[in-house]
Amino acid sequence: MLDTSQGSDRLPLAPGVGYKSQHFNDVMEDPGPVAWLEIHAENYMGDGGRPHAQLRALRERFALSVHGVGLSIGGADPLDKAHLTRLKDLVAWTKPASFSEHLAWSTHGAEFLNDLLPLPYTNATLDRVADHIDEVQETLGCQMLLENPSSYLAFAESTWSETDFLAKLVRRTGCGLLLDVNNVFISATNLGYSPQGYIDAYPLAAVGEIHVGGHDEDTDDHGAPLLIDSHSKPVVDPVWGLLAYALAKTGPRPVLVEWDTDVPDWSTLRAEANRAARALIPAS
Amino acid sequence: MTVTQSGFRNALIDADLAVPEGLKDGRGAPAGARFAVYRNNVVLSLTEALSTGFPLVHKLLGSQTFDRLAGVFVRAHPPRSPLMMHYGAALPDFLDSFEPLAHIGYLSDCARLDLAIRRSYHAGDAEPLDPLRLQQDPRAVMALQISPSPATQVLCSNWPLFDIWRFNMIPDAPKPEAVPQDVMVTRADFDPQPHLLPSGAALWLDALTAGHSLGAASEKAAATHPTFDLASTLTLALSTAALTENTTKEIQ
Numbered sequence: 001m002l003d004t005s006q007g008s009d010r011l012p013l014a015p016g017v018g019y020k021s022q023h024f025n026d027v028m029e030d031p032g033p034v035a036w037l038e039i040h041a042e043n044y045m046g047d048g049g050r051p052h053a054q055l056r057a058l059r060e061r062f063a064l065s066v067h068g069v070g071l072s073i074g075g076a077d078p079l080d081k082a083h084l085t086r087l088k089d090l091v092a093w094t095k096p097a098s099f100s101e102h103l104a105w106s107t108h109g110a111e112f113l114n115d116l117l118p119l120p121y122t123n124a125t126l127d128r129v130a131d132h133i134d135e136v137q138e139t140l141g142c143q144m145l146l147e148n149p150s151s152y153l154a155f156a157e158s159t160w161s162e163t164d165f166l167a168k169l170v171r172r173t174g175c176g177l178l179l180d181v182n183n184v185f186i187s188a189t190n191l192g193y194s195p196q197g198y199i200d201a202y203p204l205a206a207v208g209e210i211h212v213g214g215h216d217e218d219t220d221d222h223g224a225p226l227l228i229d230s231h232s233k234p235v236v237d238p239v240w241g242l243l244a245y246a247l248a249k250t251g252p253r254p255v256l257v258e259w260d261t262d263v264p265d266w267s268t269l270r271a272e273a274n275r276a277a278r279a280l281i282p283a284s
Numbered sequence: 285m286t287v288t289q290s291g292f293r294n295a296l297i298d299a300d301l302a303v304p305e306g307l308k309d310g311r312g313a314p315a316g317a318r319f320a321v322y323r324n325n326v327v328l329s330l331t332e333a334l335s336t337g338f339p340l341v342h343k344l345l346g347s348q349t350f351d352r353l354a355g356v357f358v359r360a361h362p363p364r365s366p367l368m369m370h371y372g373a374a375l376p377d378f379l380d381s382f383e384p385l386a387h388i389g390y391l392s393d394c395a396r397l398d399l400a401i402r403r404s405y406h407a408g409d410a411e412p413l414d415p416l417r418l419q420q421d422p423r424a425v426m427a428l429q430i431s432p433s434p435a436t437q438v439l440c441s442n443w444p445l446f447d448i449w450r451f452n453m454i455p456d457a458p459k460p461e462a463v464p465q466d467v468m469v470t471r472a473d474f475d476p477q478p479h480l481l482p483s484g485a486a487l488w489l490d491a492l493t494a495g496h497s498l499g500a501a502s503e504k505a506a507a508t509h510p511t512f513d514l515a516s517t518l519t520l521a522l523s524t525a526a527l528t529e530n531t532t533k534e535i536q
Contacts, residue, residue, distance in 0.1 A: 045367050046406025047434065050474035053409075070366025076289045083366055108293040112363040114333070115325040117296075120287065152322070153315035156306045157285050190318075191310030220309065221316040228321060 011036050011063055011097045011209060011254035015276040017269055018067075018231075018258045024054050026266035028061065033277035034270065036063035036097065038256050042070045044094075045086050055094060064096040065209065065256070072107035073132045073146070074119040080107065084139050091140050098209060098254075100145035100178045101136070103129065103166070120155035121165040126172075133173040145208045147178040150215075150229035151187040162187075163201040170206045177203065179250075180211035181242040182235065182258070186227040195242055204250050212243050212276065213258035232261035235272060243279050252280055295319065296326050297359055330358040330371070337372050338398040341391060343452045353385065369406050373399060390443035397449055397478065400437035400469045404476035407435035412472075412525040418518070426499030429530040431492045435471035436526045438486050440464075446480040472525040479524055484512030492527075 014035035019027070027034065037058060044051050058064065071083060091099060104116035119125050136144050148166060160168070166177060179202060181195075188195035214233030220226045235257065247253065257272045287306045295301045307315035331354040335342050342350045361374045376399065379385060379392040410433040418425050432438070439445060446467045447460030466481035468489070481489075484505035491501035505512040521527050 042366050042368065046369055047408035049405050049407060049409065049435070049471065051406070053474065072366075080366070086367075105289060107366065108289050110364050111293070112366045113293065113296065113326050114329045114363060114368065115322060117289075117292065117322060153307045153309060153318045155287060156308055156312075157287070193310070220318055222309075222313070224309070226318065226321070 011065055013252040013254060014280065015273040016063075016065065016254060016256045017273050018256065018260060019058065020259075020263050021050065021054060022263065023266045023269065024058075026270075028057065030266070030270070031062075032270040032273055034062075034273050036065060036254060038065040038067045038258075039094075041066050041068040041087055041090055044090055059094055064094055065098040065100065065254075066091060066094060066096040068099070068101040069116070070106060070112065071101050071132075071136070072105045072112075073101050073136070074103060074105035074117075074125065074129055075107050075132075076105070076128070077107065077109065079132050079135055084136065087136075088139055091142070098145060099140060099142060100147055100209065102147045102149060104149050116149060118149060118151055118153065118155070121158040121160035121162060123159070126160070126165065126168060130169055130172045133169065133175050137173065137175065143174060143176055143208075145176040145178040147180050147211070148183050148202075149187070150180070150183040150227075152190055152226065152228075154191055161201065163198060163203070167203040167206075170203050175206075176208040177206045178209045178211060179204075179207045179246060179253075180213070181246055182211060182213040182215060182239050183229060185236075185239050185242055186215055186229050189225055189227050192224075195238075196245055199242065199246050199249070204246070207246075207250050207253055209254045209256060210243065210246060210250075211256050211258055212239055212272075213260075230261055231258045233259075234268075235275070240275065240279065243276070247279060255280060296323055297362070299323055327355060327358055330363070331355065333368050333371050334358070334375070337402055338375065338395055340394045340398050340449055340452060341375075344388065344391065344394060345385075349385075353382070356382075369402065375399075390441070390445065390448055393439065393441045393443055393445050394448060396439055396441075397445060397467060397469070400439055400467075401476045401478070404435040404437050404469045404471045405474075407433075407471065410434055410528040413522065413527040413529050415522050417529065418522075426497060426502070428498045429495075430498055430527050431495075431530055432489050432526055433470070433528045435469075435476065436489070437469040437476075438481070438489050439467045439469075440486050441467065446478060449478050468520075468524070468526060470524040470526040477524070479520060482511075482513060482517055482520070484509030485517045485520070488512065488514075488517060489521075489526075 012035040015033050016036035017034050019037040019039050102116050106113050184195045184198050212235045213231045216228040216230045218226045255276045285306045287304045291304045303319040334354045363371045376392040376395040442464045444460040444463050444465050446465045450457040451460055466486040468479045468481050469476050488501050488505035491504045502514045
């Protein structure tokens with residue numbers, strides 16, 4: 001039923017992986033269960049060369065998710081118009097099945113800090129983020145998915161829970177959500193709440209995509225566990241468990257395996273995608 | 285209690301500043317070292333981007349010295365754009381006035397070469413000049429309007445820049461000789477390659493970029509560089525896909 005070729009307007013209800021250029025030949029020859037690929041938008045904003053050539057070939061064969069990491073949707077400043085235009089151009093020629101970005105900020109003034117920085121959940125933040133999402137959706141002419149962050153700390157000034165904050169954004173802007181269950185596990189561990197409880201409270205009807213990924217383990221000043229969102233390792237069993245927990249509630253969703261640092265060979269990443277494929281079976 | 289993004293940013297960049305008040309752990313205690321996760325992410329991710337983007341400088345300095353240089357540079361020159369492919373454009377000039385490494389005089393030109401290779405990698409695609417276009421009436425050939433492809437980058441160095449690159453990046457390459465060298469970076473397919481330019485070729489390429497015809501550019505090069513040899517320069521340029529005809533449309 002689902003059209004996974006270019007121009008499809010939905011991601012397949014199947015595993016995808018975060019695309020890495022070193023996997024190009026492998027993913028074209030032996031994708032295994034991988035039916036779609038997620039690309040980081042900013043890596044394809046040069047003028048040509050190998051990144052564009054690979055993307056032209058990949059989009060003939062796979063559904064694409066364009067995942068922005070530089071829009072700074074939670075930034076106190078107005079959105080970067082030049083960057084929005086670049087995103088619009090990229091979306092226009094790659095025709096992705098999905099565009100997503102993060103509930104975070106990364107730009108301050110003219111500086112780009114190259115990290116997804118946290119936001120207080122206040123009415124002021126809500127107004128600003130909602131306006132920015134409206135602007136993105138109007139510019140791109142499509143719905144966007146907003147991803148829940150991984151948190152290492154909280155803001156005393158927050159007056160909303162993260163799940164209520166996301167639900168309100170969905171109602172106000174019509175955006176969808178990208179549920180990252182690795183981020184849920186990290187934030188719940190770091191801030192001391194139940195990850196299942198978080199998913200129970202999450203506006204699951206709006207979820208258009210689920211992420212799993214690996215993280216590092218550390219401790220804070222008091223010896224409490226502090227998980228770091230590194231995308232540098234295999235997905236741990238408790239995160240696979242959370243994926244199953246979420247899928248049991250949402251039904252099948254596109255599931256993406258993220259591995260961005262210390263990227264393994266294709267067979268290792270494909271094995272993770274196989275595990276995601278198995279997780280999708282009981283939910284079907 | 286409100287934590288502004290300015291306050292958050294300042295404490296990220298300057299580790300001597302206190303963690304902003306109003307940040308807490310899950311039990312309501314001050315966030316303390318948890319803030320360091322963001323500090324580390326910012327500095328380490330930018331250092332990693334520089335290390336990937338400046339492989340020759342990294343090779344020359346070694347990881348330890350490179351990381352210390354990067355630690356100073358990323359605080360003085362954070363990215364000005366979310367396009368990390370462009371990050372580090374300020375590094376060569378920064379190195380020119382960075383006293384701790386001033387004894388490595390050629391380091392900034394090596395950074396310029398690393399940048400040129402990265403720019404070539406991401407440059408727009410262009411149809412290479414067809415060598416058959418040069419096999420016509422000589423007057424027509426000299427009137428051709430050709431220019432370096434977008435992926436062609438030219439560097440004029442007071443150092444043996446090509447030799448330094450080759451000695452450090454190619455196994456068993458000969459040691460550099462103490463001569464100034466001009467270097468051209470081109471991309472025949474997708475992987476940029478540095479090439480040593482013969483005398484006058486850099487000026488010739490500049491003249492083509494400025495819009496001079498093949499004949500006019502060659503006259504300019506020969507006027508300043510008596511040993512300029514059009515035949516060998518053209519052979520190099522054609523074999524490395526360095527040129528494109530100005531009427532050719534860019535692909536994509």
